[in-house]
Amino acid sequence: MNDYYIAILQGAVLTVGVSLLALLVSIVLGLLGAGAKLSGHPTLVGLATAYTTVVRGIPDLVVMLLVFYGGTIGLNHLLEAMGSHATVDINPFLAGVLTIGFIYGAYMTETFRGAILAIPKGQMEAAWAFGMGRTQAFLRITAPQMVRYALPGFTNNWLVLIKATALVSLIGLKEMTYLAKQASAATRSPFAFFLFTAALFLVYTTVSLYALRKLNDRYSLGSKRVQL
Amino acid sequence: MNKLLLAVAVASMLAACGKKEEAVAPAAPAAPVASAPVAAPAELKVAIDPTYEPFTFKTGDGKPTGFDVDIASALCEQIKRKCVFVEQVWDSMIPGLMAKKYDAIISSMSITEERLAQIDFTDKYYNTPSRVVVKSTVKFDGPASIKGKKIGVLKASTQEKYALGELKTAGVTVVSYEAQDQVYLDIKAGRLDGTVADFVEVTGGFLSKPEGKDYQLVGPELYEPKYFGIGAGIGLRKGEDALKAELNGAIKAIRANGTYKTLNDKYFAKFNNLDVYGK
Amino acid sequence: MNWAIIFETKNLILFGNGIVTTLGLLFSSLAIGAVLALIFALLLTGPSALLRWIVGAYTYIIRGTPLLIQIYLIYYGLGQLEWIQARWDTVWPWTHFKEPFFCALLAFSLNTAGYTAEMLAGAIRETNPGEIEAAQAFGMNRTQIMLRIVLPSAMRRTLPAYSNEVVMMLQSTSLASAVPSMIDITAAAGRIYSDYYLPFEAYMAAAAIYLVATFCLIGVFRLLENHFLAYLAPRTH
Numbered sequence: 001m002n003d004y005y006i007a008i009l010q011g012a013v014l015t016v017g018v019s020l021l022a023l024l025v026s027i028v029l030g031l032l033g034a035g036a037k038l039s040g041h042p043t044l045v046g047l048a049t050a051y052t053t054v055v056r057g058i059p060d061l062v063v064m065l066l067v068f069y070g071g072t073i074g075l076n077h078l079l080e081a082m083g084s085h086a087t088v089d090i091n092p093f094l095a096g097v098l099t100i101g102f103i104y105g106a107y108m109t110e111t112f113r114g115a116i117l118a119i120p121k122g123q124m125e126a127a128w129a130f131g132m133g134r135t136q137a138f139l140r141i142t143a144p145q146m147v148r149y150a151l152p153g154f155t156n157n158w159l160v161l162i163k164a165t166a167l168v169s170l171i172g173l174k175e176m177t178y179l180a181k182q183a184s185a186a187t188r189s190p191f192a193f194f195l196f197t198a199a200l201f202l203v204y205t206t207v208s209l210y211a212l213r214k215l216n217d218r219y220s221l222g223s224k225r226v227q228l
Numbered sequence: 229m230n231k232l233l234l235a236v237a238v239a240s241m242l243a244a245c246g247k248k249e250e251a252v253a254p255a256a257p258a259a260p261v262a263s264a265p266v267a268a269p270a271e272l273k274v275a276i277d278p279t280y281e282p283f284t285f286k287t288g289d290g291k292p293t294g295f296d297v298d299i300a301s302a303l304c305e306q307i308k309r310k311c312v313f314v315e316q317v318w319d320s321m322i323p324g325l326m327a328k329k330y331d332a333i334i335s336s337m338s339i340t341e342e343r344l345a346q347i348d349f350t351d352k353y354y355n356t357p358s359r360v361v362v363k364s365t366v367k368f369d370g371p372a373s374i375k376g377k378k379i380g381v382l383k384a385s386t387q388e389k390y391a392l393g394e395l396k397t398a399g400v401t402v403v404s405y406e407a408q409d410q411v412y413l414d415i416k417a418g419r420l421d422g423t424v425a426d427f428v429e430v431t432g433g434f435l436s437k438p439e440g441k442d443y444q445l446v447g448p449e450l451y452e453p454k455y456f457g458i459g460a461g462i463g464l465r466k467g468e469d470a471l472k473a474e475l476n477g478a479i480k481a482i483r484a485n486g487t488y489k490t491l492n493d494k495y496f497a498k499f500n501n502l503d504v505y506g507k
Numbered sequence: 508m509n510w511a512i513i514f515e516t517k518n519l520i521l522f523g524n525g526i527v528t529t530l531g532l533l534f535s536s537l538a539i540g541a542v543l544a545l546i547f548a549l550l551l552t553g554p555s556a557l558l559r560w561i562v563g564a565y566t567y568i569i570r571g572t573p574l575l576i577q578i579y580l581i582y583y584g585l586g587q588l589e590w591i592q593a594r595w596d597t598v599w600p601w602t603h604f605k606e607p608f609f610c611a612l613l614a615f616s617l618n619t620a621g622y623t624a625e626m627l628a629g630a631i632r633e634t635n636p637g638e639i640e641a642a643q644a645f646g647m648n649r650t651q652i653m654l655r656i657v658l659p660s661a662m663r664r665t666l667p668a669y670s671n672e673v674v675m676m677l678q679s680t681s682l683a684s685a686v687p688s689m690i691d692i693t694a695a696a697g698r699i700y701s702d703y704y705l706p707f708e709a710y711m712a713a714a715a716i717y718l719v720a721t722f723c724l725i726g727v728f729r730l731l732e733n734h735f736l737a738y739l740a741p742r743t744h
Contacts, residue, residue: 003288003680057721059681062693064713066654069320069706072327089329129719159570166573172317177575182286185279185409188416188439198572198580205571213733319701328705346704379688384701403688410687417586418595497601 005196011176012200017095018097018175019165023158025101030108035115045074048109055106060164062091068095068171096168111134118141118149148219155212162204175201250308273298273330275463279407281433282495283336295495295504299353300334301393302487303462306478317406319384322346325463330493332472333463336426340457348466350475352459355506358364358387358448361430362422368446371398377421378403378412387424390455395424410431415443424450426498428504459506512703513712525695526716532691536612537676540619541710547624549648552631557575562624574679582610582686607686615683619676627667630661663735669724670728674721681717692716 036048055063072090090098119142127137168180180197184190256291276296278286284294292313304311314330321333325347339349362368362377362419371394379395383404391402403420405411414420416439423430427445432441445459450456482488488505496502512518547566550558569577585591585604595601603609634657642652684694696713700706733740 003290007288007290038704054718057718059347059678059693059717061681061684062696062710062714065697066710069700070710071329072329073706076328088371101612153552162408163573166575167682169575172315174315177573179290182575183581184579184583185407185413186281186286188413189587190413190579190585191585194576194580198568198576201573201576202568202571205667318598319697322708323700323704412686414586415584417583418592419586 004179004187004193006191007226008183008196008200009174009180011174014093014175015165015177016155016175016204017171018093018100018168021097022104022161022165023102025097026104026108026157026161029105030112031108033105033114034116037102037109040117052106052109055103059196060100060103061167061170064099064167064171066093067099067102068092071183072096073221092168092173094170095136095167095171099166100164103164104157107153107157107160111150111157112146114153115146115148115150119145124221144219148216151212151219153215155209155216157210159205162208166201236335238484248502253430261477267341268309269310271312272304272332273312274304275313275314275316275321275324275330275333276300277321277378277407278315278333279318279409280336280429281409283429285433293364293366295491296334297355298337298494299482299488300332300378300484302476302491304473306481307474318382318408319406321384322463325465331464331468336460337463338430338457339459339461340389340453343463346466348464348468348472350464350472351463351478351479352461352505354504355459356428356502356504357451357506358390358424358456359427359437359445359449360422360424360431361435361443363442364444365442366421367473368449371395371400374421375399377401378419378421380405380414380420381424382406382408382411387426390450393455397477411441415439425474428499429503431499432495444495509703509705510708512705513665513699513708518699521690521695521698522692522712522716523558524722525690525692527689528689530720532608532611532680532683532689533617533677536615537620537673538552538625539612539616542619543616544623544627547620548631551624551628566621566625569618570625572588574618575682575685578611578614578682578685581614582607585610587648587654607688611686611689615676618679619672622672623665623669626665626672627661630664631657634661634665634691666728666732666735670732672723673728675725677717694698725741 020182033048034223036044039045053078054219075090121147123141124137127141132140165175166177169175169181172178180193184193186192255480276284276292278284278292279295280294280296282294284292284296286292292315295379296413297313300311300313316324316330321335321337322343324330333347336354337349338478339352341371343349348459360368360379362374362375366374366377368483369376374395375398378401379391380403381391383406385408388402391400396402405414411420411423411425411435415423417433422443423434425434427449430445435443435445464472466474483505490501492504496504513522528656547562550568553559569741589603591601595605596604636657637659639652642656647655680691681693683689683691684697690698692713696709699709699712
């Protein structure tokens with residue numbers, strides 16, 4: 001019995017890995033998407049809007065199944081059509097990271113876009129008056145302030161992302177939910193194993209909330225806080 | 229504080245990446261059979277569904293074990309390849325094979341007409357019948373006598389085909405599950421009245437355990453090729469003739485040199501010295 | 508690419524049943540969840556510190572664990588308890604735990620109740636203190652203030668966030684396929700995939716159905732917002 005618990009703990013490491021890598025992917029996609037939406041180019045804006053609308057309109061599970069089953073077959077057909085004999089295998093870990101990153105990139109796009117829009121216009125004008133180039137202005141003025149405005153939405157998205165990693169168990173990645181399910185069916189005692197896994201998720205959520213609150217405090221230094 | 233959190237985050241990412249690479253490295257694409265270097269044995273990725281005791285299951289520490297797994301290892305030794313086991317959910321076994329996630333399915337997959345349309349099989353390596361299993365208090369004489377009862381089956385299995393073809397038409401409610409051991413979980417919970425399963429599997433995986441003591445095998449041995457095929461074989465992609473010939477040769481070899489009998493007795497001697505190779 | 512198979516009658520009926528199950532699950536769990544959420548939100552903003560703590564712990568656990576684990580716990584976990592097994596053939600409330608639909612419904616309702624309760628509680632806390640003072644000056648008691656002043660405006664303020672929650676619930680119903688005999692849209696697509704080996708076509712069809720459903724829901728909520736939040740619209744004359 002104890003072996004199963006240790007196996008679930010090892011699966012927890014996979015869960016943490018998937019969620020952190022997916023977070024990276026989603027941040028990159030979110031920044032690109034927000035940039036595209038705010039750029040004003042009709043094609044870019046259209047593309048980004050299509051991305052956020054479609055991705056938020058399909059369940060995470062369906063996107064994951066599409067990428068995992070459909071994607072591998074599609075890629076292999078493509079390679080065959082090009083005459084290559086190589087086979088590409090999208091393993092569950094990669095499929096999970098890419099899919100979750102792709103989905104939450106859409107949510108991050110909206111969060112970052114809202115955050116950038118919340119920065120007073122005068123700041124950019126002042127930056128240009130100082131002669132800063134676009135990159136300089138972004139790095140020194142926009143980015144630090146954007147972090148502060150984006151943090152509540154970012155925290156929300158991160159918490160939902162952690163829970164979405166449980167879905168990767170449904171495409172066969174041996175992370176904690178998958179192992180808990182196998183253990184519960186093999187030993188016929190689901191309650192214990194699922195409670196254990198739920199507790200692990202709660203620990204993960206609590207630690208994340210604490211870390212993000214510290215981040216929030218760091219980035220809110222200097223801003224006025226109204227006492228209710 | 230932030231630096232500490234950053235370090236923890238990076239460390240766990242690396243640990244997870246390390247684990248992923250550990251999983252990916254042994255599962256590297258198998259070298260073509262013809263030009264395999266003699267030095268390191270080429271790999272053969274074998275798919276298993278480890279929820280099917282005693283044919284394919286996992287012990288507490290996560291090691292795959294069972295009759296199928298041991299036969300697979302014995303065959304790999306015969307053809308001088310290294311077996312790498314890939315776990316797969318049962319209903320996506322064949323699509324996974326066609327998507328080249330692995331090269332062979334050695335997981336008690338029966339050879340049926342329907343499956344032969346999609347993939348190829350070697351000769352059979354065992355053949356055992358299926359039986360219906362219900363509570364000892366239920367009097368069974370044919371599908372109609374359990375009308376209205378709930379029977380659980382494994383999705384995409386030959387038993388499911390039988391249940392949908394013979395039992396559902398007689399008024400029995402057939403519920404499909406992702407894995408056979410989840411069927412047993414729900415039987416134990418009382419949500420199901422029974423199951424249709426391979427008789428060796430259900431004896432070893434359910435009836436011989438405490439939760440199966442009130443249940444029994446009923447009805448005739450189910451052998452119809454229309455539903456159940458001609459026995460369990462190794463699933464291969466169409467066109468893999470070289471591998472098929474190798475594996476067929478290996479099956480004959482282990483039957484001849486006594487390895488098959490040893491493995492058979494290891495798992496099935498307790499069933500009145502059953503020889504699972506069957507008719 | 509074999510799209511013709513999706514449009515065979517047998518498979519269209521399969522998808523049709525899936526849509527009925529999904530929408531049934533969605534609306535029933537939203538209805539039950541909304542009622543529960545109202546009660547929880549009132550407890551969260553109420554005078555009793557003990558109840559605040561209990562409901563707070565409940566929403567924390569619901570929002571901190573994945574819906575999939577909640578479903579497994581209710582379907583498999585509760586089914587394992589001897590106490591429930593002894594009663595669910597005969598005693599009334601517990602007979603429902605045998606059915607997969609009820610277990611899925613319970614899991615989804617508790618989940619949406621947890622999230623919506625926090626949203627509603629937040630909106631109640633944001634009520635303008637001046638309005639409450641005015642109501643107290645009029646001599647209304649706590650119940651009257653809640654019913655006449657606080658709740659109507661809090662519910663209006665929650666509408667945009669609630670529309671997000673409803674859309675998320677629609678996506679979450681795809682997890683009903685984790686419960687064995689629930690055939691919702693995702694499970695129907697899975698069935699077609701394992702019968703005909705067409706993953707792309709099957710899941711694209713499911714994705715298209717969900718997209719259409721999402722747009723319909725967003726449209727309905729926009730109409731509701733135009734009606735209930737009309738006072739926030741810019742003046743047109």
